[in-house]
Amino acid sequence: MKIKNIINEGIKNFALEADDQAVKEALGELLPDMKAYEQKTEKFKKELNFLMMAQDNQKKTDILMEVAKRFEEALLKGTEKPVAMLKQLIASNQGFALNKSFENLTKEEIVEIIKDKNLVELLNKLDEE
Amino acid sequence: MTFNDALREVDYHQLMRRLTYYTEQRLRLLNVKSLQGLEAHDIVIETIRKVLEGKRTWKPEVPVTAFLIQTLESETSNLIRDGKKIRPLLEKDNNTGVGASVDLVSAKIHAIEQLRAAGADDIEIYVFDCWIEGVYKPAEIAIELELDIKDVYNALKRLGNKLIKLQDNEN
Structure with a gap:
C-alpha cells in the first residue's frame, strides 16, 4: 500500500473516530478564518433543513396521490376490499359529507377522505390485495 | 429509514467539522488548494447536496458520517481527475507480494527519517508505525x-500535518 494511501486512511480515521473536541481543535488549526467557516456552515444548515422538509412534503404528496389512485381504480373495478375500506373511512370521517353516489367519487374527493389518515398503513393494506 | 432521517439524527455541527477536516487534509494530501474552484468546505456542501x-445512494447499514467521508474521498478523486484529465494520485494499489513489501519497508524507513528530521517525537513515530x-x-x-x-489525538494531528507536508515537498 502506498504511503499516501496510508496517510489518507489515517486522516480518515481521525476524522471519523476522534472525539469532537479533538476534531474541533484540529480544524481550527487548519482554517485561516474560523468565523467565515461558521457563518457558511450556519447558512447551509438553513438550506439543508429547507431541502429536507421540501423532500419530505413531496414524498407525503406522492404517497397520498398513489393511495388515492389505488382507491379510484378499485372503485372503477368494484374490488371488494378497497371499496369496503373506503366506505369505512367515509363513515369515520365526520368532516366529509357524501352527497352523491359512492361510485362517482372523484380523485379529489378521495384525497379529502384519506389525507389525514395513516397513508403508509393504507398502502400496505391495499398491497395485501 | 431514509437518508434524511439518518442525517437528522447526527449532530449537524459535529458532522460538518469532521467532513471539513477530512476534506481539508485530503486536499493538502492531493497537493491542491481547491478543486475546480471549490475549496474544502464548498466540496463538503456540494457533496451533501448531491446525496x-x-x-449518491446511501445504504442504511452504513453510518451517515462514514458514508459521507467515503463519498468525499471519491468526489475529490473525481474532481481531480476531471480537472486535470490525469489519474488520481491516490488509487488502488495492486502492487502486492514480496516486492511490494520491500517497497513499503523502504518507504517506511524513508518516511521515518523524514519525520525525525521534521521534529517528530517518539509517540508520532509509534503512531505512524500503527498506520x-x-x-x-x-x-x-x-x-x-x-x-x-x-x-493519541494530539500525536495523530501532528503526524497527519507533518506527513502531508512531507508528501507535498516530495511532489
Whole structure:
C-alpha cells in the first residue's frame, strides 16, 4: 500500500473516530478564518433543513396521490376490499359529507377522505390485495 | 429509514467539522488548494447536496458520517481527475507480494527519517508505525501503545500535518 494511501486512511480515521473536541481543535488549526467557516456552515444548515422538509412534503404528496389512485381504480373495478375500506373511512370521517353516489367519487374527493389518515398503513393494506 | 432521517439524527455541527477536516487534509494530501474552484468546505456542501438529490445512494447499514467521508474521498478523486484529465494520485494499489513489501519497508524507513528530521517525537513515530500495520482507529492505537487517548489525538494531528507536508515537498 502506498504511503499516501496510508496517510489518507489515517486522516480518515481521525476524522471519523476522534472525539469532537479533538476534531474541533484540529480544524481550527487548519482554517485561516474560523468565523467565515461558521457563518457558511450556519447558512447551509438553513438550506439543508429547507431541502429536507421540501423532500419530505413531496414524498407525503406522492404517497397520498398513489393511495388515492389505488382507491379510484378499485372503485372503477368494484374490488371488494378497497371499496369496503373506503366506505369505512367515509363513515369515520365526520368532516366529509357524501352527497352523491359512492361510485362517482372523484380523485379529489378521495384525497379529502384519506389525507389525514395513516397513508403508509393504507398502502400496505391495499398491497395485501 | 431514509437518508434524511439518518442525517437528522447526527449532530449537524459535529458532522460538518469532521467532513471539513477530512476534506481539508485530503486536499493538502492531493497537493491542491481547491478543486475546480471549490475549496474544502464548498466540496463538503456540494457533496451533501448531491446525496440529497439522489446522485449518491446511501445504504442504511452504513453510518451517515462514514458514508459521507467515503463519498468525499471519491468526489475529490473525481474532481481531480476531471480537472486535470490525469489519474488520481491516490488509487488502488495492486502492487502486492514480496516486492511490494520491500517497497513499503523502504518507504517506511524513508518516511521515518523524514519525520525525525521534521521534529517528530517518539509517540508520532509509534503512531505512524500503527498506520503501517493497518491500525488506524485512535482507540485501537491507544490500546496498542498503552497511551491516553488524548495523547493519541494530539500525536495523530501532528503526524497527519507533518506527513502531508512531507508528501507535498516530495511532489
